[in-house]
Amino acid sequence: MSESVIPSIDFExxxxxxxxxxxxxxxxxxxxxxxxxxxxxxxxxxxTINSNYGGGIHRTVKEFMIGHERINGGDYSKFFxxxxxxxxxLTDYNIxxxxxxxYVSQPIKERDVFSPFSGILFIDSGGFKFLSSDELDGSNxxxxxxxxxxxxxxxxxxxxxxxxxDRPISPDDTHNQRIEKAQQTGKNIAKFLELSSDFRGARxxxxxxxxxxxxxxFLTEITRYTSAETLRSAFDGIALGSLVPKKDDRNALIDAxxxxxxxxxxxxxxxxxxxxxGISSRAIPLLVALGVDTFDSSTxxxxxxxxxxxxxxxxxxxxxxxxxEQCDCTVCSSEYLKEWMLGDAPYQKDMLGAVAMHNxxxxxxxxxxxxxxxxxGETEPLIEYIESTVAQxxxxxxxxxxxxxxSLGGYF
Amino acid sequence: MRKNPxxxxxxxxxxxxxxxxxxxxxxxxxLSNAYDxxxxxxxxxxxxxEMGSDIIIDxxxxxxxxxxxxxxxxxxxxxxxxxxxYKGHGTKIFYKSDRIVVNTASDxxxxxAEMDEPWKKLNQxxxxxxxxxxxxxxxxxxxxxxxxxxxxxxxxxxPESLTYKKIEHYLKWKTIAGSTAYLxxxxxxxxxITVKLGDEIDDSRPKLExxxxxxxPDERLEPDHSSEFPAERMCKHYNPTEIEIEYEGGTTTLQIxxxxxxxxxxxxxxxxxxxxxQFGVWLAKDHIKVERVNEAISHDNEFLHFFFVVxxxxxxxxxxxxxxxxxxxxxxQRLTEEAEYYLSKVxxxxxxxxxxETRRDAEIKRRARNRRSxxxxxxxxxxxxxxxxxxxxxxxxxxxxxxxxxSGASTITVEDFDPNADxxxxxxxxxxxRNAAVHRSLTDHFEDDLTFEEVDLIICxxxxxxxxxxxxxxxxxxxxxxxxxxxxxxxxxxxxGQSFIEILCLNQESDKVTQQAVISx
Numbered sequence: 001m002s003e004s005v006i007p008s009i010d011f012e013x014x015x016x017x018x019x020x021x022x023x024x025x026x027x028x029x030x031x032x033x034x035x036x037x038x039x040x041x042x043x044x045x046x047x048t049i050n051s052n053y054g055g056g057i058h059r060t061v062k063e064f065m066i067g068h069e070r071i072n073g074g075d076y077s078k079f080f081x082x083x084x085x086x087x088x089x090l091t092d093y094n095i096x097x098x099x100x101x102x103y104v105s106q107p108i109k110e111r112d113v114f115s116p117f118s119g120i121l122f123i124d125s126g127g128f129k130f131l132s133s134d135e136l137d138g139s140n141x142x143x144x145x146x147x148x149x150x151x152x153x154x155x156x157x158x159x160x161x162x163x164x165x166d167r168p169i170s171p172d173d174t175h176n177q178r179i180e181k182a183q184q185t186g187k188n189i190a191k192f193l194e195l196s197s198d199f200r201g202a203r204x205x206x207x208x209x210x211x212x213x214x215x216x217x218f219l220t221e222i223t224r225y226t227s228a229e230t231l232r233s234a235f236d237g238i239a240l241g242s243l244v245p246k247k248d249d250r251n252a253l254i255d256a257x258x259x260x261x262x263x264x265x266x267x268x269x270x271x272x273x274x275x276x277x278g279i280s281s282r283a284i285p286l287l288v289a290l291g292v293d294t295f296d297s298s299t300x301x302x303x304x305x306x307x308x309x310x311x312x313x314x315x316x317x318x319x320x321x322x323x324x325e326q327c328d329c330t331v332c333s334s335e336y337l338k339e340w341m342l343g344d345a346p347y348q349k350d351m352l353g354a355v356a357m358h359n360x361x362x363x364x365x366x367x368x369x370x371x372x373x374x375x376x377g378e379t380e381p382l383i384e385y386i387e388s389t390v391a392q393x394x395x396x397x398x399x400x401x402x403x404x405x406x407s408l409g410g411y412f
Numbered sequence: 413m414r415k416n417p418x419x420x421x422x423x424x425x426x427x428x429x430x431x432x433x434x435x436x437x438x439x440x441x442x443l444s445n446a447y448d449x450x451x452x453x454x455x456x457x458x459x460x461x462e463m464g465s466d467i468i469i470d471x472x473x474x475x476x477x478x479x480x481x482x483x484x485x486x487x488x489x490x491x492x493x494x495x496x497x498y499k500g501h502g503t504k505i506f507y508k509s510d511r512i513v514v515n516t517a518s519d520x521x522x523x524x525a526e527m528d529e530p531w532k533k534l535n536q537x538x539x540x541x542x543x544x545x546x547x548x549x550x551x552x553x554x555x556x557x558x559x560x561x562x563x564x565x566x567x568x569x570x571p572e573s574l575t576y577k578k579i580e581h582y583l584k585w586k587t588i589a590g591s592t593a594y595l596x597x598x599x600x601x602x603x604x605i606t607v608k609l610g611d612e613i614d615d616s617r618p619k620l621e622x623x624x625x626x627x628x629p630d631e632r633l634e635p636d637h638s639s640e641f642p643a644e645r646m647c648k649h650y651n652p653t654e655i656e657i658e659y660e661g662g663t664t665t666l667q668i669x670x671x672x673x674x675x676x677x678x679x680x681x682x683x684x685x686x687x688x689x690q691f692g693v694w695l696a697k698d699h700i701k702v703e704r705v706n707e708a709i710s711h712d713n714e715f716l717h718f719f720f721v722v723x724x725x726x727x728x729x730x731x732x733x734x735x736x737x738x739x740x741x742x743x744x745q746r747l748t749e750e751a752e753y754y755l756s757k758v759x760x761x762x763x764x765x766x767x768x769e770t771r772r773d774a775e776i777k778r779r780a781r782n783r784r785s786x787x788x789x790x791x792x793x794x795x796x797x798x799x800x801x802x803x804x805x806x807x808x809x810x811x812x813x814x815x816x817x818x819s820g821a822s823t824i825t826v827e828d829f830d831p832n833a834d835x836x837x838x839x840x841x842x843x844x845x846r847n848a849a850v851h852r853s854l855t856d857h858f859e860d861d862l863t864f865e866e867v868d869l870i871i872c873x874x875x876x877x878x879x880x881x882x883x884x885x886x887x888x889x890x891x892x893x894x895x896x897x898x899x900x901x902x903x904x905x906x907x908x909g910q911s912f913i914e915i916l917c918l919n920q921e922s923d924k925v926t927q928q929a930v931i932s933x
Contacts, residue, residue, distance in 0.1 A: 401760035
């Protein structure tokens with residue numbers, strides 16, 4: 001009896017508003033709506049099963065993810081419908097070999113402790129961290145990292161979306177350095193496709209460059225190792241990387257995404273979902289308008305670690321000045337968690353973790369609202385959203401107006 | 413005991429009439445009054461007289477009844493509420509004259525009012541009076557004719573300064589004749605305006621005819637690539653937009669309309685003087701432009717490409733309508749914020765970016781063409797056998813290299829060059845490294861206030877003005893004595909007279925200089 005062949009991944013655009021698109025991304029039996037934001041999370045942070053595998057503030061966020069009794073239970077699953085983690089974060093907490101072996105011994109979603117988590121698990125190759133050292137460096141062991149090892153770990157951790165091991169570029173790179181990195185990435189891609197031919201999740205191709213020519217050249221270089229035709233048929237999505245150093249330069253970010261869309265169209269990749277790696281959540285409304293489908297961001301955590309409490313996607317106040325009474329999110333509605341946020345928590349990580357969860361809810365709600373507006377199928381609702389958020393902030397106003405003029409039909 | 417404050421009527425009249433400094437304001441007030449009186453036509457005639465000007469203003473509006481006539485002569489007693497001239501100040505400018513005669517026909521009355529010597533009397537601290545006579549009404553011919561004799565027009569109405577061009581510009585930028593109301597209101601009334609100047613003022617044409625509508629130059633979105641200035645006639649209209657805004661204490665409406673365009677497009681408007689004084693963003697009331705708020709356009713965008721009118725009925729004007737009074741009010745704050753917000757959208761319009769790009773590209777090409785012609789000059793100079801004339805340090809070193817190449821004698825090699833350091837170059841001469849200051853003229857060393865510390869050698873193209881050098885010898889330099897020994901190719905510096913600095917002057921006999929420098933080292 002032959003098994004019926006069900007495509008393991010499906011990306012369907014259900015509505016568009018200008019260049020923005022809303023749709024659904026199905027991987028195996030998990031479906032998420034796009035545009036969407038994947039919070040960055042360390043599943044393994046030095047601890048054991050008893051501490052949900054630890055990780056300080058990450059531990060508390062994981063407790064929210066699984067509705068643990070320490071945070072008084074509750075269902076936070078819709079904020080974790082997609083989560084991003086990285087191969088390189090495995091040794092962030094200076095673990096021993098034994099612990100490492102334990103971490104990769106079972107897929108995340110198959111562990112009882114994480115069983116309430118049913119979202120899409122995106123596991124980045126950690127290329128940026130491995131630029132400086134090709135090793136996973138624990139307390140008493142080193143593991144040399146190459147494409148084969150990265151794929152092995154991604155698989156062992158039970159990824160739904162994986163990317164090839166890449167060599168991200170930096171704005172200071174010379175042309176030769178960029179070419180060399182593209183060629184290394186190209187070799188990894190060939191290896192990656194060979195290794196992962198029976199992978200049942202989604203494979204994303206990393207793309208690097210700050211403008212059309214750089215991205216076009218990157219693709220030209222990698223096609224020295226894998227034909228464009230193979231790239232088109234094998235990959236299920238595109239992950240645009242190397243933009244972290246440009247995250248505060250909105251014009252550069254917008255240029256890169258506009259050019260990326262153009263390159264993808266010219267290379268025949270325009271129907272694939274486009275993910276932008278590691279960009280701060282504030283840029284999301286503009287990048288959605290330009291046609292980006294998914295994002296990952298650790299801003300919710302970083303903001304909390306820096307004592308920031310988000311009042312909206314665009315605004316943050318010091319947690320000491322926060323007024324949870326003004327917020328109706330699940331965290332702020334709980335007297336127990338409100339006390340944590342205001343400092344009466346068992347540990348500092350719990351206070352920060354509660355604030356981080358609140359921040360994530362604010363960001364996810366924003367993306368839900370943005371998605372709803374794209375779903376209207378007209379540009380006006382999205383323009384209204386951008387006008388009432390990004391355009392209210394004077395330094396980002398010109399970018400908001402630029403994007404509306406470029407991608408949402410324009411004002412004139 | 414309760415007392416009423418008193419008003420010195422004569423002083424008030426004098427004050428208000430004097431407030432109107434620009435005699436062209438007579439025209440503005442007359443047009444506003446005619447428009448408020450629903451006129452379809454108004455004609456203004458100005459003739460130059462020895463003591464001033466005679467002015468006749470004729471309109472076919474509703475005319476004035478007894479009460480209107482009182483308002484015309486009274487101060488601050490306007491009967492109008494929602495019209496342009498509601499303050500009752502404007503017509504008082506006419507008091508700066510020898511005689512005012514008003515003939516007006518309305519449905520109620522046919523009136524004639526005369527006032528003699530108003531300006532003279534006011535200056536004698538006497539309140540001028542006017543006499544009104546009434547004749548029977550003749551139906552169907554309403555209108556008003558105002559004759560002002562010897563209006564004290566100062567310099568403004570001089571034949572030398574008053575021209576049709578100047579008036580047209582004034583009409584379109586400062587009066588109801590430049591109204592943009594018709595772009596927002598389909599039923600807006602149009603008024604024909606005729607201005608006649610006596611031949612003694614401007615005989616270039618018989619009259620000026622226009623209407624109360626500000627017409628934008630035709631839109632042209634594409635560049636003209638056949639022109640050296642392809643963006644010059646580009647022009648884009650930004651359609652009339654109404655924006656409701658809330659402010660602390662109320663709501664108001666902004667009416668914004670405008671264009672962005674190149675110089676040639678802007679020149680199709682009645683311009684007078686510099687574009688930088690005219691273009692940008694105007695705040696308006698009654699659709700008459702009042703003041704510019706160019707800061708509403710971000711600094712990257714030169715305001716003079718923009719011409720926008722932001723009308724708001726909730727701004728308050730000074731008596732002479734030249735400025736906005738309520739700038740500290742919440743409504744003004746909000747309206748400028750909103751104007752800035754709107755203009756940010758315009759500045760991010762891809763068309764505007766293309767326009768700027770077109771201008772920039774054309775400018776670069778023009779510069780390249782100019783460089784080509786300068787290149788041609790340079791090549792011709794070489795062909796004609798003229799030698800290199802250094803203009804900067806790098807060229808001086810180039811000349812040094814050539815001089816060395818020719819001499820075949822002791823050579824100097826430049827080993828290091830840093831034009832921004834005090835020691836500009838380190839040269840190798842006869843196997844030794846020497847520190848050199850490099851100048852086009854020897855005098856430059858002194859004019860740049862450079863010391864002789866660590867300097868072994870000065871390489872220059874020429875000595876420069878000998879009298880300048882002699883002055884340094886006479887006055888000393890940086891507190892020490894200096895003596896030029898040009899015949900020995902050097903200078904002596906310092907009170908002890910021991911510091912000898914070599915000078916290598918390339919435009920002299922270089923062989924001899926070079927050898928001397930080596931010997932002295």
